[in-house]
Amino acid sequence: xxxxxxxxxxxxxxxxxxxxxxxxxxxxxxxxxxxxxxxxxxxxxxxxxxxxxxxxxxxxxxxxxxxxxxxxxxxxxxxxxxxxxxxxxxxxxxxxxxxxxxxxxxxxxxxxxxxxxxxxxxxxxxxxxxxxxxxxxxxxxxxxxxxxxxxxxxxxxxxxxxxxxxxxxxxxxxxxxxxxxxxxxxxxxxxxxxxxxxxxxxxxxxxxxxxxxxxxxxxxxxxxxxxxxxxxxxxx
Amino acid sequence: xxxxxxxxxxxxxxxxxxxxxxxxxxxxxxxxxxxxxxxxxxxxxxxxxxxxxxxxxxxxxxxxxxxxxxxxxxxxxxxxxxxxxxxxxxxxxxxxxxxxxxxxxxxxxxxxxxxxxxxxxxxxxxxxxxxxxxxxxxxxxxxxxxxxxxxxxxxxxxxxxxxxxxxxxxxxxxxxxxxxxxxxxxxxxxxxxxxxxxxxxxxxxxxxxxxxxxxxxxxxxxxxxxxxxxxxxxxxxxxxxxxxxxxxxxxxxxxxxxxxxxxxxxxxxxxxxxxxxxxxxxxxxxxxxxxxxxxxxxxxxxxxxxxxxxxxxxxxxxxxxxxxxxxxxxxxxxxxxxxxxxxxxxxxxxxxxxxxxxxxxxxxxxxxxxxxxxxxxxxxxxxxxxxxxxxxxxxxxxxxxxxxxxxxxxxxxxxxxxxx
Numbered sequence: 001x002x003x004x005x006x007x008x009x010x011x012x013x014x015x016x017x018x019x020x021x022x023x024x025x026x027x028x029x030x031x032x033x034x035x036x037x038x039x040x041x042x043x044x045x046x047x048x049x050x051x052x053x054x055x056x057x058x059x060x061x062x063x064x065x066x067x068x069x070x071x072x073x074x075x076x077x078x079x080x081x082x083x084x085x086x087x088x089x090x091x092x093x094x095x096x097x098x099x100x101x102x103x104x105x106x107x108x109x110x111x112x113x114x115x116x117x118x119x120x121x122x123x124x125x126x127x128x129x130x131x132x133x134x135x136x137x138x139x140x141x142x143x144x145x146x147x148x149x150x151x152x153x154x155x156x157x158x159x160x161x162x163x164x165x166x167x168x169x170x171x172x173x174x175x176x177x178x179x180x181x182x183x184x185x186x187x188x189x190x191x192x193x194x195x196x197x198x199x200x201x202x203x204x205x206x207x208x209x210x211x212x213x214x215x216x217x218x219x220x221x222x223x224x225x226x227x228x229x230x231x232x233x234x235x236x
Numbered sequence: 237x238x239x240x241x242x243x244x245x246x247x248x249x250x251x252x253x254x255x256x257x258x259x260x261x262x263x264x265x266x267x268x269x270x271x272x273x274x275x276x277x278x279x280x281x282x283x284x285x286x287x288x289x290x291x292x293x294x295x296x297x298x299x300x301x302x303x304x305x306x307x308x309x310x311x312x313x314x315x316x317x318x319x320x321x322x323x324x325x326x327x328x329x330x331x332x333x334x335x336x337x338x339x340x341x342x343x344x345x346x347x348x349x350x351x352x353x354x355x356x357x358x359x360x361x362x363x364x365x366x367x368x369x370x371x372x373x374x375x376x377x378x379x380x381x382x383x384x385x386x387x388x389x390x391x392x393x394x395x396x397x398x399x400x401x402x403x404x405x406x407x408x409x410x411x412x413x414x415x416x417x418x419x420x421x422x423x424x425x426x427x428x429x430x431x432x433x434x435x436x437x438x439x440x441x442x443x444x445x446x447x448x449x450x451x452x453x454x455x456x457x458x459x460x461x462x463x464x465x466x467x468x469x470x471x472x473x474x475x476x477x478x479x480x481x482x483x484x485x486x487x488x489x490x491x492x493x494x495x496x497x498x499x500x501x502x503x504x505x506x507x508x509x510x511x512x513x514x515x516x517x518x519x520x521x522x523x524x525x526x527x528x529x530x531x532x533x534x535x536x537x538x539x540x541x542x543x544x545x546x547x548x549x550x551x552x553x554x555x556x557x558x559x560x561x562x563x564x565x566x567x568x569x570x571x572x573x574x575x576x577x578x579x580x581x582x583x584x585x586x587x588x589x590x591x592x593x594x595x596x597x598x599x600x601x602x603x604x605x606x607x608x609x610x611x612x613x614x615x616x617x618x619x620x621x622x623x624x625x626x627x628x629x630x631x632x633x634x635x636x637x638x639x640x641x642x643x644x645x646x647x648x649x650x651x652x653x654x655x656x
Binding site for chain 2: 045049052054055074075081082083086093095097098106107109110111112139155158180
């Protein structure tokens with residue numbers, strides 16, 4: 001589903017050229033659960049932004065569902081993101097003055113569904129993260145874990161093909177973090193492709209496959225031998 | 237994005253910063269309020285002037301002493317009517333000569349002054365007019381009591397006065413004034429008649445006027461034989477321009493002015509038909525309206541800059557939200573639309589309040605002006621000015637909103653998401 005070949009990304013600040021990604025290649029098939037690991041500055045966030053269609057590579061090939069991303073305009077990318085990609089951020093990024101239900105509906109606002117269908121889809125997504133009781137609450141009335149679950153509901157509301165989770169447990173206590181990982185594993189079992197960016201070894205072992213980045217290069221890409229399951233409880 | 241969603245988002249955001257939104261709107265409210273009230277007062281003034289002139293009749297001609305370029309400016313004819321006046325080029329004989337023109341129906345020479353009239357212990361400030369019988373007819377002043385001034389009174393320099401409606405009521409109340417003696421400038425006069433209630437005409441309160449036979453007034457009140465002005469009425473209104481020319485020639489001949497090229501600056505008098513006066517006054521009000529509207533328009537621009545400023549602040553504050561919206565699929569146009577609608581909602585709300593404010597303001601100023609000028613000030617709000625105000629607010633919202641909205645729409649999603 002995702003095909004990446006010789007991907008590079010450079011930033012230019014005046015005369016200073018920073019190479020963030022220097023030739024990255026790998027494929028991801030439908031239904032995979034991939035963790036991208038690396039220290040900060042390894043290029044994992046940049047890679048995720050490119051894979052999540054938020055940014056464009058400087059060179060190389062990136063095909064998403066057979067479509068070459070390089071040729072797409074910003075607006076085409078936006079439309080593509082809307083239908084194909086769901087994001088889960090470390091800092092949740094919920095709209096503060098907007099209740100849970102409306103937050104979850106946000107991607108649908110740009111999809112052009114009838115109001116009734118929007119409501120239906122949002123309720124279904126909230127149900128699958130166990131937040132059906134919190135529809136009218138505002139983000140500041142929720143715990144961190146509940147906020148991240150709202151964000152997950154928002155990510156899956158439009159039935160995207162890939163979920164990108166950028167350090168989803170980074171701002172949470174371990175119990176809430178574990179809950180979030182459990183939901184991600186459940187979603188993966190239901191057929192969602194999940195790409196997880198993390199720097200914690202423990203979290204990465206909940207994925208099926210781990211790609212390690214260092215200085216903009218892949219240093220290892222292997223299947224997880226001894227996969228952990230969040231529902232088994234805290235193993236740490 | 238559906239329009240209704242954008243509208244709700246905009247309202248929510250404005251509500252979240254209530255004080256800020258109201259302060260920003262204030263600029264628009266004041267600007268639109270000023271434009272609406274200036275336009276309303278302009279129309280009111282025009283209506284009033286036209287009304288004053290129509291009440292005098294469009295078939296009249298004014299003749300005043302002094303040349304166009306000498307001391308007086310165009311348009312000052314009316315405002316200085318009762319002021320001290322020392323140009324002595326117009327005489328009663330000029331009026332008599334003018335009356336010989338076949339198209340002239342009536343001629344009224346005037347002297348005028350302001351003084352106090354005394355009856356017993358009562359006294360009032362009045363405008364006295366020394367004139368001939370024709371004047372009462374031209375002014376449409378008819379007696380409710382007694383008799384008007386007659387030719388005989390003028391010839392015999394009779395010490396008689398004809399009172400305006402209000403002055404009679406104030407001095408005499410229910411008492412019959414006819415035959416009573418009043419004093420002006422320590423001179424005794426017999427009241428011979430009282431006029432009907434008339435209101436103002438050419439901005440003069442005719443109910444507060446005391447008519448005196450011309451010759452009497454010249455001798456006892458003004459003490460000179462020159463006139464303040466002459467009013468002539470034509471028989472055939474179509475020939476009014478021709479008649480004005482004829483009068484010019486007549487007076488030049490009488491005053492020994494050699495002026496074959498017809499240069500009015502060389503004359504020692506000026507003539508204006510009522511039509512011209514109307515045209516001129518209308519032009520003056522028009523210019524004033526445009527001038528004041530321009531000032532109001534400047535305040536609108538300032539208000540618009542306030543809107544732009546606050547929208548820029550809003551875009552910066554909500555950078556993260558914009559990043560998120562883009563990440564979940566908002567296109568450039570969605571973000572552009574969202575912020576444009578927010579700016580237009582802001583100016584439109586301000587405009588609506590401004591229109592209401594302007595209507596109230598012009599209504600109140602109308603009352604004040606009406607009292608000040610002692611006339612009925614007509615309160616006029618044209619649909620045109622309201623449509624104009626709404627159009628202008630929308631244009632300001634779009635015009636000053638487009639820069640911040642573009643700034644928002646052009647943000648890169650990752651940079652916006654990273655913004656702290």
